[in-house]
Amino acid sequence: xxxxxxxxxxxxxxxxxxxxxxxxxxxxxxxxxxxxxxxxxxxxxxxxxxxxxxxxxxxxxxxxxxxxxxxxxxxxxxxxxxxxxxxxxxxxxxxxxxxxxxxxxxxxxxxxxxxxxxxxxxxxxxxxxxxxxxxxxxxxxxxxxxxxxxxxxxxxxxxxxxxxxxxxxxxxxxxxxxxxxxxxxxxxxxxxxxxxxxxxxxxxxxxxxxxxxxxxxxxxxxxxxxxxxxxxxxxxxxxxxxxxxxxxxxxxxxxxxxxxxxxxxxxxxxxxxxxxxxxxxxxxxxxxxxxxxxxxxxxxxxxxxxxxxxxxxxxxxxxxxxxxxxxxxxxxxxxxxxxxxxxxxxxxxxxxxxxxxxxxxxxxxxxxxxxxxxxxxxxxxxxxxxxxxxxxxxxxxxxxxxxxxxxxxxxxxxxxxxxxxxxxxxxxxxxxxxxxxxxxxxxxxx
Numbered sequence: 001x002x003x004x005x006x007x008x009x010x011x012x013x014x015x016x017x018x019x020x021x022x023x024x025x026x027x028x029x030x031x032x033x034x035x036x037x038x039x040x041x042x043x044x045x046x047x048x049x050x051x052x053x054x055x056x057x058x059x060x061x062x063x064x065x066x067x068x069x070x071x072x073x074x075x076x077x078x079x080x081x082x083x084x085x086x087x088x089x090x091x092x093x094x095x096x097x098x099x100x101x102x103x104x105x106x107x108x109x110x111x112x113x114x115x116x117x118x119x120x121x122x123x124x125x126x127x128x129x130x131x132x133x134x135x136x137x138x139x140x141x142x143x144x145x146x147x148x149x150x151x152x153x154x155x156x157x158x159x160x161x162x163x164x165x166x167x168x169x170x171x172x173x174x175x176x177x178x179x180x181x182x183x184x185x186x187x188x189x190x191x192x193x194x195x196x197x198x199x200x201x202x203x204x205x206x207x208x209x210x211x212x213x214x215x216x217x218x219x220x221x222x223x224x225x226x227x228x229x230x231x232x233x234x235x236x237x238x239x240x241x242x243x244x245x246x247x248x249x250x251x252x253x254x255x256x257x258x259x260x261x262x263x264x265x266x267x268x269x270x271x272x273x274x275x276x277x278x279x280x281x282x283x284x285x286x287x288x289x290x291x292x293x294x295x296x297x298x299x300x301x302x303x304x305x306x307x308x309x310x311x312x313x314x315x316x317x318x319x320x321x322x323x324x325x326x327x328x329x330x331x332x333x334x335x336x337x338x339x340x341x342x343x344x345x346x347x348x349x350x351x352x353x354x355x356x357x358x359x360x361x362x363x364x365x366x367x368x369x370x371x372x373x374x375x376x377x378x379x380x381x382x383x384x385x386x387x388x389x390x391x392x393x394x395x396x397x398x399x400x401x402x403x404x405x406x407x408x409x410x411x412x413x414x415x416x417x418x419x420x421x422x423x424x425x426x427x428x429x430x431x432x433x434x435x436x437x438x439x440x441x442x443x444x445x446x
Contacts, residue, residue, distance in 0.1 A: 150238070239299075286397075
């Protein structure tokens with residue numbers, strides 16, 4: 001969406017003219033969950049003066065109870081009035097950064113942590129890191145009590161339309177809602193699996209793009225509910241069909257020039273692009289824990305369902321982890337295909353940016369491109385082509401993350417420690433659970 005640099009005076013005037021009655025002060029916790037503190041508009045001055053306090057000990061992974069006071073610093077450019085809550089006056093939102101009482105940025109704030117990575121990027125002479133995300137989601141039916149069922153809302157497939165695609169009206173309403181909020185939607189369509197959908201919106205500077213992802217999720221879930229549906233960004237909700245990904249198209253700029261583009265380079269890619277790509281390859285097994293952060297994420301990363309399984313790249317082939325889309329010039333970009341929509345976008349982009357910057361700093365060279373279908377290559381062929389596997393479980397991914405100092409530093413010690421501990425507990429809970437599959441396989445056999 002077009003970024004507007006609102007002033008304090010602009011926001012006060014708009015709030016009055018539009019009859020805004022409540023303010024949602026939104027932020028994202030370490031797990032990627034959107035949180036908010038809602039206050040009446042009478043507190044607007046306090047909000048705009050960065051004086052709004054909340055209890056950080058109530059948020060998972062933030063702080064202990066004895067150091068709980070945190071401050072919300074709103075980013076004025078994120079001012080937005082929601083169109084669907086107007087019974088008692090309108091509701092507006094501001095996305096906030098989290099600060100300590102002494103006025104320093106809070107180390108556990110994912111959005112603030114991404115800004116730290118961007119500062120590193122700027123110190124290296126680059127001016128912008130752009131992201132074009134492609135989030136996918138499923139629509140499930142609600143029962144008469146409003147509870148989520150396991151029944152998908154349609155039996156459509158890739159690019160199908162009504163009546164096969166019964167989610168078309170819901171998807172269209174989502175697009176209209178997004179456009180009314182300032183999104184520039186580039187495409188929307190039914191995805192490969194039944195009940196699965198994708199809506200793509202225009203790339204933006206990475207902070208704005210991550211803000212847009214979080215806003216997008218909120219809009220999708222809200223509009224789906226109005227259609228008697230539940231939208232989920234769970235990576236793999238059902239066995240036997242494709243899971244949901246969130247391909248990330250990334251480009252690095254210096255002033256107004258895309259530094260990934262070189263008309264004279266191989267594939268018209270610059271040495272900077274190849275070094276960035278080398279960093280993405282080098283750290284892939286470690287950043288998978290952040291980009292695929294749930295036990296369920298690894299049910300998607302399996303052969304046969306279009307999701308990447310192997311650490312490789314190609315200019316055209318869609319089976320590797322990273323591909324280079326055909327567009328060149330300002331649109332030159334690298335597409336990472338492993339990220340799923342359960343990922344905290346701020347953390348995912350921090351580790352991906354730092355992986356690429358490490359590649360540039362160390363002048364890493366990626367292995368040769370793999371332009372054949374990796375899924376039909378045997379283990380010996382993959383080894384000969386220097387192709388490694390992605391981690392097969394959350395447990396293995398966390399082990400890789402722990403031993404990669406570049407990725408640990410990309411998260412910062414506070415976020416890294418809390419993220420790993422939360423994921424360790426998640427894995428332990430999963431490991432102790434006896435599934436229906438196990439009962440079907442072993443109950444009578446043994």
